[in-house]
Amino acid sequence: MFALYLTVTLIAAFLCGWAGVLGLIGHEIPKSQAAKLGVPGSWTPVMGMLLAAGTLGLLSGIAVPLLGTLAATCLVLYFVGAFYAHVRVRDHDFTLWSVFFVAVVAALAVNLAHYGLGGAWEL
Template identity: 40%
Template sequence: MHTLAIVVTVVAALWVGFSAFSLLRRAAWVVEPLTEYGVPRSWWPRLGVAKAAGAVGLLVGLAVPVVGVLAAVGLVLYFTGAVITVLRARAYGHVVFPTLYLVPVVAALTLGLVG
């Protein structure tokens, strides 16, 4: 189980890190929906940094488990908020996108708590 937890955590961290990078680089496929959902531009840098910090926290958690758990909990809250934001914007077809980030983080958290 330990190896699985490490692999899932690293994949989740890389996936969330990619999301952070894409937001910080203001990739059109990321920022256009944020505009549509009504997320203020002034929030974008902080949201990107929060995701990046969470990704780093997941990796640090491989050595310091409490940091990984806290990072995972933070990311679960972040992506749950993203799902709620999409639902409030009534962009129901887009709910899958934040969920694609939420699921691996939940898996990493679950495996981290079980292991």
Template identity: 45%
Template sequence: MSFAYVVVTVLTIAVNAWAAIADFARAGFVLANSAALGVPHSWIPMLGALKAAGAAGLSLGLLGVPLVGVAAAAGLVLFFTGAVVAHVRIRVYGPIAVPAGYLGLAVACLVLGVA
């Protein structure tokens, strides 16, 4: 396990845990972003649960279950690819940097986890 993998994965865990908490708390920016994208507010808890599951899986990967960490990273790559596609499809480019950044972190976790 490389130092780079640990640093990137800890950062990815932190931002996804924070995003999941914001979803569960129904933070104002979460509600505004979901409304702009046409995502029903009833989906927000499930989206938060997926982010939390990704963070938990990455944590397990760091704790010695590398296949779970790789699977979690792959799941987050798929999740945030969908988020970026949703922004492009609806042409909401202002906040696209956030899911794109999360996607970049998830890709880095996946690449470093497989390496």
């Protein structure tokens, strides 16, 4: 079970870390997405920082399960907000969003499956 947990967590961390770095360096991809969704461009570095923090939390969760559970939960909520942003402007292209959402939901699921509902809350 640990191998599955580690693999899924590393994949989710890679995806969120990649997106976080793109947001932090001001790459055109997150800027164009923000413009398409009607989000101010000044929010792009903030969203990148949130993704980077979530990535660090997922990776820290390998050693401290509570951090991984909280990070995965926050990333799920982040992408639920992103879904709302897409729906709000009637953008129904959820291809890239679904890859990220499935990854973070899977990371949360394997975290809870590996550590259990009680074990994930222990320091």
